[in-house]
Amino acid sequence: MVAWGSAYGGTMAGIRELADHLHLSIGTVSRALNGKPDVNPETRSRVLEAAAALGYVPNQSGRSLRQGTTNAVGFMIESGNDVAGNLDNFFLGVFDGVQIVLSRHHLDLIVLPCSTVEDPHQYLQRMVARRIADALIISATHRKEPRIELLQKAQIPFISLGRSAMPDDYAWLDLDFEGYALRSVDRLVAKGHRRIAVGMPGNDINLGFVFHDAYRAALARHGLAYDPQLVLRAASSDQGGYHIAHDLLTLPDRPTALILIYEFMAVGVYRRLQEEGLAPGKDLAIIGFRESPLASFLTPRLSCFRLSLRDLGVGLGESLLASMPAFADVYPRGIVHKVWPMEFVAGGSDAMDVR
Amino acid sequence: MVAWGSAYGGTMAGIRELADHLHLSIGTVSRALNGKPDVNPETRSRVLEAAAALGYVPNQSGRSLRQGTTNAVGFMIESGNDVAGNLDNFFLGVFDGVQIVLSRHHLDLIVLPCSTVEDPHQYLQRMVARRIADALIISATHRKEPRIELLQKAQIPFISLGRSAMPDDYAWLDLDFEGYALRSVDRLVAKGHRRIAVGMPGNDINLGFVFHDAYRAALARHGLAYDPQLVLRAASSDQGGYHIAHDLLTLPDRPTALILIYEFMAVGVYRRLQEEGLAPGKDLAIIGFRESPLASFLTPRLSCFRLSLRDLGVGLGESLLASMPAFADVYPRGIVHKVWPMEFVAGGSDAMDVR
DNA sequence: CTGAAAGCGCTTACAG
DNA sequence: CTGAAAGCGCTTACAG
Secondary structure, eight states, X not given: OOOHHHHSTXXXXXXXXXXXXXXXXXXXXXXXXXXXXXXXXXHHHHHHHHHHHHTOOOOHHHHHHHHSOOSEEEEEEXXXXXXXXXXXXXXXXXXXXXXXXXXTTTOEEEEEEEOTTSXXXXXXXXXXXXXXXXXXXXXXXXXXXXXXXXXXXXXXXXXXXXXXXXXXXXXXXXXXXXXXXXXXXXXXXXXXXXXXXXXXXXXXXXXXXHHHHHHHHHHHHTXXXXXXXXXXXXOSSHHHHHHHHHHHHHSSSOXXXXXXXXXXXXXXXXXXXXXXXXXXXXXXXXXXXXXXXXXXXXXXXXXEEEOOHHHHHHHHHHHHHHTSTTTTTTSOOOSOEEEEOOEXXXXXXXXXXXX | OOOHHHHSTTTSOOHHHHHHHHTOOHHHHHHHHTTOSSSOHHHHHHHHHHHHHHXXXXXXXXXXXXXXXXXXXEEEEESSSTTHHHHTTHHHHHHXXXXXXXXXXXXXXXXXXXXXXXXXXXXXXXXXXXXXXXXXXXXXXXXXXXXXXXHHHTXXXXXXXXXXXXXXXXXXXXXXXXXXXXXHHXXXXXXXXXXXXEEEOSSOBHHHHHXXXXXXXXXXXXXXXXXXXXXXXXXXXXXXXXXXXXXXXXXXXXXXXXXXXXXXHHHHHHHHHHHTTOOBTTTBEEEEEXXXXXXXXXSSOOEEEEOOHHHHHHHHHHHHHHTSTXXXXXSOOOSOEEEEOOEEEOOGGGOOOOO
């Protein structure tokens, strides 16, 4: 294995070389560099200058070992699950927001992709054991989510992008799946729809349950019966959407509206409808989920909900810092539980009126 | 800042505790754990068992400091650039392949997203200085790419996903943009097209130049004149595609074919054509670039080229390891320069014949 | 205000 | 085969 430090061609020195060069002790150099008080201002500026000139940057392993701190935040994503097709630029936008917050405090964001072939819980356990980050963000939370227990036990500050069905004593941020279901049903009912189907994943991802329960509650509010047949389950992909549309078309007393939990599904729904000579927004009202480039290039445009990924990332970053003892005073929010609002964007896909 | 080690509720011990518990020295425990020879088999199994029981995992900072090794590979991506819309699941697929290779050697993949607000070169410099990984993968390479010089100077093993216009003394893997341009032009010419436009980014990303030069060479091979007006530049997004189509429609002696460097652009092209009552594949032949879910849900289907992201990731991982002294014997490939092949997938978008 | 020393958790020559 | 000791590069009480 290559030892970078020594192999760095002399351009990258350790604190020892820096101290020798300045005829100072490494302790003083360290204090000067880290902005500690009790350092002669003149000494400090000499140190800072020399550090810049020599390209000195402290070795993170040395710091980490001594301080028990990595100055990094980890963001675990799953690179190979069901949701993959949907991840698209979702996470890239969120990362950007998180980094805006972290950079204020000289923390780096490290993304930890859990591959298809590895169990998420085991993967996280390994990352925790490696002490790769001071705090963690997890996503794609399931109803029963052992990773939450793992992180609590390990006493690592963390926040979850997504709730679970577990005791609510951890920090989370989640998209407003209730609001999505409620407002979508309201809108469709107002247009006369009585048979409203939903398309959602068949797995244990928590958001499916939140969405389903809110959908059911919304129906009840309008005095509509809940029909299990109208809950169509498939993979969170365009393929899944295709299957959902296929199943929908075979239902007796065919539904006139469909609410999808992933906008990607809409692509397959459109395709299947077109195969039957049916038109989205005319023969079936469709509401997608999140506004993405996708929404605007489907014809008719997909009705969906808008949110700023960057703002979501900022919220996530700030809420995480609030749970870290070292930053809690700067972000005094306590344990954050926040449902992230979204704004409706009307397209033609649910324009039909069946009154 | 929280010290995980001590706060780990006693469940996660250090090597000291493990050694005490076994009445062994930490040296012996370390050797047993690391599979060194000269350890009594019985002792080794006792150590391994106890480690598993106590949930012991070596502190990575301690190891790194001692060994000068992190056992991690960093993959730098840009979370906010022009290409963002196009990144979609591209990188997620590639990560998966890279991890398959790395996991064989107990190396972890750490993704380093460079945010919109940070200069990529400075960002990489910081990551290098932190010694966050033993080797690095960079992407989105420009024609002039200072990051390559930085990594060479720092003597860090690395591979670039994408070439540059710099001296070719570093390892790279790149998609076959020449083959893409050549085969696309060949195909269109065979169908009678004489005015073939290209849509590409206006920035300094290297792939645009490779593509452009190959396009020009392909035209020459067919005795067709190169017309700078047919090189349409715009952002690598659906919006960019829209602008490209718009510009194309205003050209005198309108081109009959268009080759796009990003498949995402096709969405905007389709939209703009439809606005004019023109049909893709009938009034304008279009070839996208990479096959993605997008290709199949455009109507008509987008003609494009297929590649396995996972295989690409595997190739990337193995080529990187070949450049790392510690693994070069396992992957004896030397410095890899590899153009990644792609397979044509015919759609309806370039079906028209103008002979 | 500065220096000398301890120690973070490991691995690895070196003795025995 | 095992133990004792050095040392990786830092930070931080503790003296002075």
